[in-house]
Amino acid sequence: MNISPVALARIYEEDFKQDMAALKVLPPTVYMRVTDNIPQIISFIKTIISSGQAYATSQGNVYFDVNSWGKRYGVLTAINPDTQDEAADSDKRHGKDFALWKAAKPQELSWNSPWGKGRPGWHIECSTISSAVFGKQLDIHTGGIDLAFPHHENEIAQCEVYHQCEQWGNYFLHSGHLHVKGSEEKMSKSLKNYITIKDFLKRCSSDQFRMFCLRGRYSSAVEFSEESMEDAKNLLQAISSFIRDANAYIKGQLVCDPVREDILWERLANTKVTVKAAFADDFDTSRAVAAIMDLIHHGNRQLKAVTKDAGSPRSSVVYGSIISYIEGFFSALGMSFEERQAAVGGDKSAVLSNVIEELVRFRSKVRHYALALPEAADAAPVEGAAGAQGSKQEQKEKRKQLMQERKPLLEACDSLRGDLAAFGIHIKDRAAVSTWEIVEGGQTEKQTEKKS
Numbered sequence: 402m403n404i405s406p407v408a409l410a411r412i413y414e415e416d417f418k419q420d421m422a423a424l425k426v427l428p429p430t431v432y433m434r435v436t437d438n439i440p441q442i443i444s445f446i447k448t449i450i451s452s453g454q455a456y457a458t459s460q461g462n463v464y465f466d467v468n469s470w471g472k473r474y475g476v477l478t479a480i481n482p483d484t485q486d487e488a489a490d491s492d493k494r495h496g497k498d499f500a501l502w503k504a505a506k507p508q509e510l511s512w513n514s515p516w517g518k519g520r521p522g523w524h525i526e527c528s529t530i531s532s533a534v535f536g537k538q539l540d541i542h543t544g545g546i547d548l549a550f551p552h553h554e555n556e557i558a559q560c561e562v563y564h565q566c567e568q569w570g571n572y573f574l575h576s577g578h579l580h581v582k583g584s585e586e587k588m589s590k591s592l593k594n595y596i597t598i599k600d601f602l603k604r605c606s607s608d609q610f611r612m613f614c615l616r617g618r619y620s621s622a623v624e625f626s627e628e629s630m631e632d633a634k635n636l637l638q639a640i641s642s643f644i645r646d647a648n649a650y651i652k653g654q655l656v657c658d659p660v661r662e663d664i665l666w667e668r669l670a671n672t673k674v675t676v677k678a679a680f681a682d683d684f685d686t687s688r689a690v691a692a693i694m695d696l697i698h699h700g701n702r703q704l705k706a707v708t709k710d711a712g713s714p715r716s717s718v719v720y721g722s723i724i725s726y727i728e729g730f731f732s733a734l735g736m737s738f739e740e741r742q743a744a745v746g747g748d749k750s751a752v753l754s755n756v757i758e759e760l761v762r763f764r765s766k767v768r769h770y771a772l773a774l775p776e777a778a779d780a781a782p783v784e785g786a787a788g789a790q791g792s793k794q795e796q797k798e799k800r801k802q803l804m805q806e807r808k809p810l811l812e813a814c815d816s817l818r819g820d821l822a823a824f825g826i827h828i829k830d831r832a833a834v835s836t837w838e839i840v841e842g843g844q845t846e847k848q849t850e851k852k853s
Contacts, residue, residue: 406510407436410434410436420598420599423598423599423602423607424598424602424607424610425607425608425611425735426735427735431534433530433533433534435521435526435530438526438529438530438533439512439521441529441530441533442521442525442526442529443502443514443515445525445528445529445532445559445563446463446501446502446525447515448563449465449501449559449562449563450463452562452563452565453466453469454466454469454470454558454562455501456494457502457515457516458492458493459492460492460504461502461504461505461516461517461518461519462492462500462502462503462504462516462519463500463501463502463516463522464493464494464498464499464500464501465498465499465500465501465555465558465559465562466494466495466498467495467497467498467499467558468494468495468497468498470558470562473557473558473561474554474558475550475554476554476557477549477550477553477554477557477573478549478550478554499522499524499551499555500522500523501521501522501524501525501559502514502516502519502520502521502522502525503519503520503521503522504516504517504518504519505517505518505519505520523552524551524552524555524556524559525559527552527556528556528559528560528563531556531560532560532563532564537564537566537569538564538566538568538569538570538571539569539570539571540570540571540572541570541571541572541573541574542556542570542572542573542574543573543574543575543576544573544574544575544576545575545576545577545578546575546576546577546578546620547578548575549573549575553573556569556570557569557570574619574620574684575620576619576620577617577618577619577620577621577622577623578622578623579622579623579625580622580623580624580625581594581624581625581626582624582625582626582628582629587622588625596625605630605634606637607735608637608736608737609630609633609634609637610630610633611734611735611736612633612634612636612637612690612736613625613629613630613632613633614686615686615687615689615690615734616629616632616633616636616686616687616690617686617687618683618685618686618687619684619686620683636690636694638840639694639697640693640694640697640727640731640738641738641838641840642838643697643700643701643727644724644727644728644738645829645836645838646701646704647700647704647720647723647724648724649829649831649836650704650715650717650720651715651717651720651721653715654831654834654836655704655831657703657704657705659714659716660703660704660716660719661703662716662719664699664703665699665700665703665716665719665720665723666719668695668696668699668700669696669719669722669723669726672692672693672695672696672726673726675688675689675692676689676692676693676730679692686734689730693727693730696723696727697727700720700723757821757826757837757839758837760817761828761835761836761837764814764817764818764828764835765830765834765835767810767813767814768810768811768814768830768835770807770810771807771808771810771811771814772807772811774800774803774804775796775799775800775803821837825839825840826838826839826840827839827840
C-alpha cells in the first residue's frame, strides 16, 4: 500500500501524542509542523543570505557561511567546527559550513524555492518556527545532549544573524540519555535496545517513571533497570502510606502519643528551604526528593508511637501542613497522591472504589462485634466473698466461650484482608475504623493479623 510522507507523519504524530498523554505530559500550547511553514523557512533563509552570512551554489544548495560570522560559533560545546570534515559536499566553500536548503534528490519530498526544488536543512526548521512563535529571543531551550552540536549551535548562529542580536537563547538545558543498565549505549531504535512507552506502561505507571527520572540529574545519563523501577515504586508507596496514615491521624482513626510539634514545624520549614535551593541549583530534583523523603521519615516516627489513650490531643494542623506541602510538591511535577488513589484505570474505577469501601465497612463491623467481649465489671454484684469469686469465674468462662464462638469471624476477617492484599488492596485496622488503599504492582504477600 502506498502512503504519502505527510500522511505517514500524521500517523506517528498522533501516536506520539497518545504516548505523551499516557505519561501525563501536558500538551504544548501550539503544535507547529515544518510542512506548514515552508514559505516562512524560505523567507528566513533569504534574510540570512542578504545579511552576507549564507550563499547559494550552482547545484541548488544554500549554506551558512560560518567563517563570515564565526564570532560565537561553538559557544555551547567548544567544538572546533574545522574538525567537521565534509569533503563530499564539494559545492561548499568550507567543510564547516552547514546546509540551510538542500537541492531535491530523486523520490524525495521537495518544494519550489528561489534556488530550485528542494527541502529545508535540519537546523533552519527550528530557528524559523521558534522565531515565528516566540519572536526575537528565547528564555529556555531544551533538548538532548546529542543536539548541543551541531543542531543547537547552528540554531544559535541562524537566529542571531536573522534577528541581529547578541544572544538569542538565555539558557540551554541539555538532558542526558536513557541507558539500559550495564550498557554504555543509549536507548535507540537502531540498536534495538529500547522499550516502547506502551510496553512500559503495561507493567509500570507514569508516576513510577516520573519518580525514576526525579531521582537523577536531568543533565546526566540515567540507567534504566528493573531494580531502579522497583525502587521508584517503593518510594511512591512510602509517600502514599505516609499521607494515608497522616490523614487517618488527623481524623482520629490513628491514635498516638502527643507529637513534638516544634520538631515537625522546624523539619517542614527546613525542607522547604532545601527543596527551593535544590531546584535553584540547576533543577537538582534528586536532592529535593531526598529532602521530602526525610520529612516523611520524621513525620512517620512520631505517628508510630501508638497509645491506648483515646483522649490524647491531636496535632492536626502540623500534619495537615506537611500533607499539603508534599502533595503540592508532587502535583507541580505531574504526580498525584490523593487519598485512596486507585491504581486501576477505565470508567469503572469509581464504582470499584465504592464497592471496596462498602466491603471494608462491612468487615469492620464484623470485626468490632467479634472483639466486643464483656468486661468483668459488667457482672451483676453478688453478696459475700464466695459469691464474688464465683461471679469472676463465671465471667471468665463466659468470655472464653464467646472468644471461641467468635474466633471464626476474626479468622474470616483476616482471611479477607489477606485475599484482598493479593490483588493490591491493603486494609489497615485502626483504633476506631479500618482504612484501605490500592497499591500498584499486582500480587503482594498475604498479610494476616495476629490476635491476642
